[in-house]
Amino acid sequence: MSSDPPGWELPLRLLQGFRSLIDALHAELARRGHPDLRPVHGFVMQAVGRDGTTAVELGRRLGVTKQAAAKHIETLERAGYLTRTDDPDDARRKLVQLTGRGVDSLVLSAQIFDELRAGWAATLGVERLRAMEDDLRAVTPGNPMRVDAPGWFAGS
Amino acid sequence: MSSDPPGWELPLRLLQGFRSLIDALHAELARRGHPDLRPVHGFVMQAVGRDGTTAVELGRRLGVTKQAAAKHIETLERAGYLTRTDDPDDARRKLVQLTGRGVDSLVLSAQIFDELRAGWAATLGVERLRAMEDDLRAVTPGNPMRVDAPGWFAGS
């Protein structure tokens, strides 16, 4: 029988797996017309969503303050991925929405993620990959769409 | 037959798995006498290692500049986890070494990681967990001891 690996290997492998996928995604995004996107930008735009949102709500979704969310919005607005328009029903609010370029980057990202997953399936076999996904779902029962990752690591 | 999940779920699950382990580790570390440690501190002390190192070498291991490494050293020195002493063989160098408290935190972390892995094994079964580890090794062939994670996410 084989002995168990040390427990500290598992989290590092999980992180490496995540990193390798995200790095490959952004290498491919750069090749297909989005060289300026950073990993955090994908999380922000995913949190904005097709329906748009506001700075306060975006902050809630990302798990940061509205001020931090506003800075992300400003960055992505200047880069051409988001627009801000006045809400006709509430003069306090500014509606943040994806531009065509923003939507394109999300569509492209979904497509590239599928391609990367196919690469893992080719290496591991479809059944082993599905087993890994099932097992990860079992130990991380939350909604995978939560995007409050940024800023979590460094902490206070 | 079941259909494949979207490719974007896999990286999010990997990140969630990593996060859940690291969060559980630090909750337990806090309970066992190390409430001030942050995730990044574990990476730094792991990079310092039992043999000690210097600021320049630490920066190399973490993938950051020597100045950034020096700031981590100063933080952890003030917190009582590291000491800096003059190198008797080279008056330019300051040897950075773990204190007893620093070593204790690493020993404790290794122990807690083993306990967390046992928890996953209880949920998934030993064979499934080993399969996941094997598969992660197969798709992330690098040395898992690399600890250059901090600062990678936000990018430029």
Added chain:
DNA sequence: CTATATAGACAACCACGTTGTCGAGAGTAA
């Protein structure tokens, strides 16, 4: 002895998070 390379300290700056404050607008109750 001299030239070059390295270690670490220091300053300035930037990115991204925080808290605190503020004015404008919306909602509600007297």
Added chain:
DNA sequence: TTACTCTCGACAACGTGGTTGTCTATATAG
């Protein structure tokens, strides 16, 4: 209508952790 309260977004100040650039002291090679 008026007054009170809440919400949204803007702005300033600050902390942390990263960067580049510069400087001094010390090793090391020629």
